[in-house]
Structure formats: structure tokens, C-alpha cells
Amino acid sequence: MSDEVAAPEGEQTVKATDRPTTGRAFGPPGGIPGDKSMNFGPSAKRLLRRLRPQRVQVSLVVVLAVFSVGLAVLGPKILGKVTDIIFAGYIGKKYPSNMTKEQIIEQTRAAGNGRVADLLQGVDLVPGAGIDFDALRNVLMLVLALYLGSFFLSWMQGYILNGVVQRTVLDLRSEVEDKLNRLPLSYFDGAPRGELLSRVTNDIDNISTSLQQTLSQLLTSLLTVVGVLTMMFVVSPLLALIALVSIPISMIVTAVIAKRSQARFVAQWRHTGALNGQIEEAFTGHELVKVFGRQKEIEASFATKNEELYQAAFGAQFISGLIMPLMMFVGNLNYVVIAVVGGLRVASGQLSLGDVQAFIQYSRQFTQPLTQVASMANLLQSGVASAERVFEVLDAEEQVPDDKTPETVTQARGRVEFEHVSFSYNPDKPLITDLSLVAEPGMTVAIVGPTGAGKTTLVNLIMRFYELNGGRITLDGVDITELTRHDLRSRIGMVLQDTWLFGGTIRDNIRDNILYGNLNASEDDMLAAAKATYVDRFVHSLPDGYDTVIDEEGSNVSAGEKQLLTIARAFLADPQLLILDEATSSVDTRTEVLVQRAMAALRSDRTSFVIAHRLSTIRDANLILVMENGAIVEQGNHRELLALNGAYSNLYNAQFSGAVTTEEEAVPAGPPVLRS
Structure with missing residues (x-):
């Protein structure tokens, strides 16, 4: 098996032996964020600042919320009038119409019913008259209009x-996608x-879920x-002061529980x-797991991580879930x-029943939004915890940007020169030091060596997948x-040992893929490339030919195909430089001979x-x-x-050495035989 871990075409290829085994892209080794609690306040503010491009719509939302809540808040006060009208009509009907309200109160007080007299003092009654249904209808219609207006x-x-939230999340997704394209490939080594x-x-x-569910409720609840x-306070300042006592209690309860659940939400994600x-x-490595019989170990690892997630999620949800019952x-x-x-104030006549x-x-309306705000704390913390994880990606150090006034190759010849190049994946472990070489136009340069020698690293540096520590590489x-x-x-053009195909037809993979194909190539060009590389030979054995659909894993074609x-x-792309990383490792011997001829044609003049x-x-290199x-x-x-008779000779002869038998072990080995 090769020592290079090849990525899809156009991506980095990193040697398993050279690249760092622990990444710092997300903090601790392996790319997993640490256990440290998130900084809730700044992260929440940063998340809300992302709404700034939608500030006009946000302002309109605030205005609509103010009027909607204002109409809803007026409802109970006006509904109190309905109770007063009914109560006054019920009481007034019991008294004769030839008496005035004052006479009735004096008579009641003289009879020793002072509390009843105080109660009647606060009632707008008309002696002898029943319920004023006209007034009742008008008040009810007004309340209905208020609630309909509030609903609309x-x-x-x-x-x-x-719309504001979805556009914000759309922009966030686009920004993350753009960020991933600007990150150095070393970032993904540790992620x-x-x-x-x-x-x-x-x-x-x-x-998205957190913003959608919390912004509207939070704004409405606070208003x-x-x-x-x-x-x-308009109805009764005394009762209002009593109700205010619940605010600090609610805040203390919410703060204590939120502090305990915050770290658990970070751990959950x-x-x-x-x-x-x-x-x-x-x-991804399902076949390898099966081959080595590691199903039980994988299942055990999954069970462990699943249990850890369960414990973290249970703790976060349970603790934050205590907020609602406590607030209730x-x-x-x-x-x-x-x-x-x-009730005592009504009995004393200081307040009407309505x-x-x-x-x-x-x-009830006062405690309900407080309860809602408290219950949203868990959802808000979860959302901000996720936001901080996304912000860590957005804040990652980007690759060195392209020159604002870039040069270009005026005469494309394909001359590549390494001038005293130095590079290492890990500063503490030098890999390439003071390397110089020249590849003249049209030359085929073969790179050989043992595992971990730096072969793939060399071509990665040509592709500028990594930045040099010293020296420079020139193209023409x-x-x-x-x-x-x-x-x-x-x-x-690059052909890797580990192939990568895209979901679509064979024709799509050769020519029509928007991101990776040659859109200027004609159908005839595609067929010529397919014939030159012997793709045409096996395609005709497929039921739909070039229209055969293959998945991203290419499970319906063989590794060689x-x-x-x-x-x-790569043949169709007709590149100036060509990089082949064990490009024929998966084809059979007979096909390899044919492909070698095709590669010889492909390598000509480049x-x-x-x-x-x-x-x-590579004997003809x-x-x-x-x-x-x-x-x-x-x-x-x-x-x-x-x-x-040096390093290359040893490598070359080693490939033709036979297995050592017991009889051969007793015979002293002679000098190696060179095969040319």
C-alpha cells in the first residue's frame, strides 16, 4: 500500500508519515473543541450583529411587534368594562328605578352593610336598569377588533x-463555504x-432554529x-408593585440554572x-472494517461516544428544563x-370588579412572557453554542492570499525549477531542506523513494497546496x-492513486462536470480521450454506455475502471504540467501496458x-x-x-527479489542481479 494518502483531484495529498497527527484547527488535538465553557455574551452579540444587513426589515419587525403587543395589552383592560357592565346591570336591576345610587349606598350603610356599600361605591350602576346590551356589544366588538388587529x-x-432569519442563515452558509475554500489544506489535516x-x-x-424560535418570542415577550x-400601574400601583416582586426571583432562578446548563450545551455539541x-x-472505511474484523471495536467506540452524547444532552436538557416548572x-x-x-381592594370599593x-x-400575561424568556434560555444557549463553533471556522487562519497584482506566464513552456526549497509539516520535524532541481519543458521527471521520503510532498508544493518555509519554485x-x-x-493536470468520481454519468465525469471538466471539449474530443485511455473499451460493456450513472463512490465500476x-x-483537460501519483496502481498488467502507451502520448510536449x-x-523517464x-x-x-549500484539499484532489485525459502536461508546470498 502506498504511503501517500491521496485526496480528490484538485485537493491536497498528504503523506500519512509526514503530516502532523494532531491538528490545531479546532483547538485541541484532532480538531475537537475543548471543554471550556463558551463566552456567551460576546458570541450572542456577534450572532445578533449578523442581522445588521437586514436592519430595515428588523426595524419593521420591531414596529409591528410594538403595535401588535400594544393592541393585545389593551384587551384585558377593555374586557374589564364588559365585567363592569354585566355586574352593574345585575346589581342595578335589584333596586327600584326611583332611587339614586347615592340613596342606595346610604341605605345600605345605615343597615350595617358597610362593605357592601363600599362595593357599590365602585360600581357604575343605574337603579332599575338591567344589563346594557348595546354597550356590551360595542365593547365586545372593540375587543374583537383589537385582537384581530393584533393577530394580523x-x-x-x-x-x-x-425571511430575515433565513436570509441571515443563507449568508452564513455562503460565508462558511467561501471560508472553507480560503483555508489552507493544512487546516483540514487536523480536522x-x-x-x-x-x-x-x-x-x-x-x-437557524434557535434564531427563528427565540427572536420573535423574545421580542414579543419583552414588549x-x-x-x-x-x-x-394604570389599574393599580399597589398590585403592580406586588407583581414586580416576581421579576428578581425569576431572574435569579434563570441565571442560576443557565449557568449550570451552559457548559453542558457546549459539551452536547x-x-x-x-x-x-x-x-x-x-x-467511509466500511470495507476495511469488515476485512480486519473490527466491527465489535467500532460498535464499542460508537457506544462509548453515543453514551457520552446522551449524558451531555440529558444533563443540558434536564437542567435547563427545570426553568419552566420553577417559573410557573x-x-x-x-x-x-x-x-x-x-379581592380585598374590590371589597373596600377601591377597585372595580372589572x-x-x-x-x-x-x-398571567406578565408571568407568562417571563416564563417564556426563561424557557428559551436553553434554546438560546444551544444556538449560541453552535454559533461559536461556526465562528471558530470563520476565524481560522486563512491561506496566504493571492497577490493583488499577480504575474502570469506569457510563454507557457512548462519549465519548473526548485531553488533551495525547504518545507516541513511540523516545525519541529524538518522534511525537505535545501532542495534544488530543474525540470525542462517536455521532460518526464519520475520521483521514487521509500515510504515517507517526501515524494507526494514535492508535487503538492508545485500545486501550492502548502506554503514553502524557504526558497522558491518557478514556472517558466x-x-x-x-x-x-x-x-x-x-x-x-493531476491523476491520483486514490481516484475520485462524481455523482452522474460517465460522460459527466469525463467532460461535462461543471467544476472539474473541460467544458470547451466537444463530444468527439471526449470520445478521442476515452479511446486513448481505453475507457471506451469497457464503457461499451455497460448497459447505458457513456450515459451509465455512477455514484460518488463509483461502486458500480471497478477500481481500475x-x-x-x-x-x-486529465487527458481531455490537456494541461501544461502533468502530475501522476501512482496513476496506474489499480489497473491490471495488460491494461497497464496500454495505459502506459496512452500516458506516453499524454506526456508528449508537456x-x-x-x-x-x-x-x-518509469524506466523511460x-x-x-x-x-x-x-x-x-x-x-x-x-x-x-x-x-x-546505489539507492535506486536497491529499490529496483528489491521488486524482483523472490521469497526466501528455508533451503535458501542456509545458502549465503550472492550479489544482487541487476535487471535492466
């Missing part, structure tokens, strides 16, 4: 806010794919508290990312006190750092870098570089290097 304004508020996918998908979805509190990473690795308990106590004191009824409704005399990455990579498809893709472990495939520990120890053509 609230609906408009929700509609506009939904488990499942963890990164969790941030890009699960965490952003959680932000309701202000409006209801105002009306409570951290364990979610870790579990996603484990699942992605297990499914505080609200019920407040309700009892208001009902008792309000005002007490309105105040009790207000007390122009420093590659002075070219834009797009300009540089558009001149290079996938490799031929990637070679055809500079090629070929990484090979099977040295028989113009220049062979033998690398050990990041340095070129030998260079020359096949015959010259064999004649040196």
Missing part, C-alpha cells in the same frame, strides 16, 4: 422575521471530516412585559461532532397574592507565489512529474529523482542509476 400584525411580524461536517450542517441548522407592567466524525470514518411555580404564587389583595379581573389577566521563470492559485492550477476515467479526464513505486513503469528523508540522493536516467 403578529402574523406580518412572523412572516418578515422568517476530522465528520466534525467539520457537523459544524457546517448541524450547527448552522441549530442556529409584553413592558406593556403589561404599564397597564398594571462537542460530543455530537465527535460522534459524527466516528460514524463518517466507520462508514413563582407565577402561581404571584397570582395567589394578587387575587387575595385584589379592574381586578383585568389585573388578574395582566398578572515566474515565482508560483506571484501567480494566482487558479492560474497556477489551471495549468496542471475508475482510474482509467480519471486519466481520461512536463510531467510521475510518482511511482513500481519502478518498471528523462530524469529519475531518488528521494530519502526529503532530499534527492540520486538523479539520472534508468541505466545511469542502475550503474551507480
